[in-house]
Amino acid sequence: MDFDLNEEQIMLQDSARKFFRKEVHKDLIRGLMHDEKGYSPEIWKKMAELGWMGLPFGEENGGYGGTFLDLAVILEEIGRSALSSPYFSTVVVCGLLLQDCASREMKQEYIPKIVAGNCIASLALIGKNGDYSRDAVGVEAESSGNNYKLNGSAFFVPYAHVADNIICASKTPQGITLFMLDAEAAGIEAIRLKTITGEAHDCIVNLKNVEVASAEVVGEVGKGWDYIETLLPKVSVGLSCESVGGMSEVMEFTIDHLNQRRQFGRPLSAFQAVQHYCSDMAIMTESSRQTAYYAAWLISEGLECKKDAAIAKAWCGEAYKNLTKIAHQVTGGIGFTEEYDLHLFSKNAKKIEVLFGNGAFHRNIVADEMEL
Missing domain, CATH: 1.10.540.10 (Acyl-CoA dehydrogenase/oxidase, N-terminal domain)
Known part of the structure; x- marks a missing residue:
């Protein structure tokens, strides 16, 4: 290895x-x-x-x-x-x-x-309640001759408002089926979801009598959720690697700030309590790097990785969020300002933590793989 x-x-x-x-x-x-x-x-x-x-x-x-x-x-x-x-x-x-x-x-x-x-593409998967489960899919597909008609809504679809194509998960009598949609097709409406911080990259995608040819089925009819479960480890590890990058950057510029900022005649980094906080950030970053890259290596080698990918996502998602909280704590007031870069990473950390399943979701996967 x-x-x-x-x-x-x-x-x-x-x-x-x-x-x-x-x-x-x-x-x-x-x-x-x-x-x-x-x-x-x-x-x-x-x-x-x-x-x-x-x-x-x-x-x-x-x-x-x-x-x-x-x-x-x-x-x-x-x-x-x-x-x-x-x-x-x-x-x-x-x-x-x-x-x-x-x-x-x-x-x-x-x-x-x-x-x-x-081509900009996006996956329309999540229903209104935000769960990652086949029962929560909010779009239904009805067979109409050689075509299908899609009706319903998908939530938190990234960049749907600028996408060229949308892969849409839909309920069919055979099970969940994935359809490749032209984002400009008649009956598709993408509404940007504004957040309290102003970003509007995620969308609600509403579908009303959207006609799709049977040739646009991704894979086989009824096997869409199997495909999603096959994809999930790769997505989980990819998000974990993004977390590692964010943690590394936050730790570096936070330590730079602590070395330069002086209180009581010495740098903030000279205080033992602050040093321990920095040590915690280093532990979170390096442990996350090891779990993320081990899972990435398993994927590259074509080895079973479902449990290890879930471990990486559960650990890295929460570690990234917790590391940014420590960074806010030790930088004080400046860490909460728009001018300082930390808030950019804090927002990304919170988003990654819940995207494609939070820590509890992935712990359940680990438990299932342990046959508990």
Whole structure:
């Protein structure tokens, strides 16, 4: 077992970190919080030109044949930058779902568009109550000749208002079925959900008599939830890697602040209580890195990882949130201001904690895998 980065991955990490530090400054991120699109088309285009959209996909579909560990490196750097973009929903969620479950024809139609940066995609999965379960899916599909008619609503669909395609989970008599939708199709309405902090990247997607051809079924009818469960470990580990990047960045700039800020004639970092807080941040960051990258290595090697992915998501999601709380505590008043960068990461930490299942959700998976 060796999940240390190889030479190529270290080069990828270095180039990605340099790119984000040069191109993604924090004023840009603050602007995106209130931007109607919620992402930067210029940054999106540059990321595509660097080949990051095609990293995890096979060469037969226009990708670059990278491993999940390669993808993990990019996700960590995205987390470190706090960039808001449709990368995760497009590449990790929808892209990997298509690669693992779609027909050859569907892969060849959509994955090259993702690789080229010409397609933003999103998954419409969650019903009104916010649960991740097949019973909570809020869209129903009724067979109509060779087509289907979709009616209902999906909540918290990221970037649906700018998406080109939406993969929609729907209830059918055979079970949950996934449909590939044109986001501009008649009967689809995407309503941005505004938060108390101003961001509006997630949407409610309402569907009213949306007609979909049977050829747009992703995989097989009735097997949609099986596909979601197959995808979940990859999504969980991807979010864990983003958490590791965010934790690393917060710890670094917090320690820099504590070394520079002086009280009672010495730096704040000289006080033992503060040092212990910093030690806690280091423990959270490094333990999260180990759990996340071990699970990423298992995925790359094609090994069973359901339990380890759930462990990573439960641990990293909560550790990221708790680390930002410590950072707020030790930085004092400045840590709560809009001008200071910490709040950008605190918001991301809370979102990642609950996205695709919170700690309790993933602990249940671990318990099930332990046959408890």
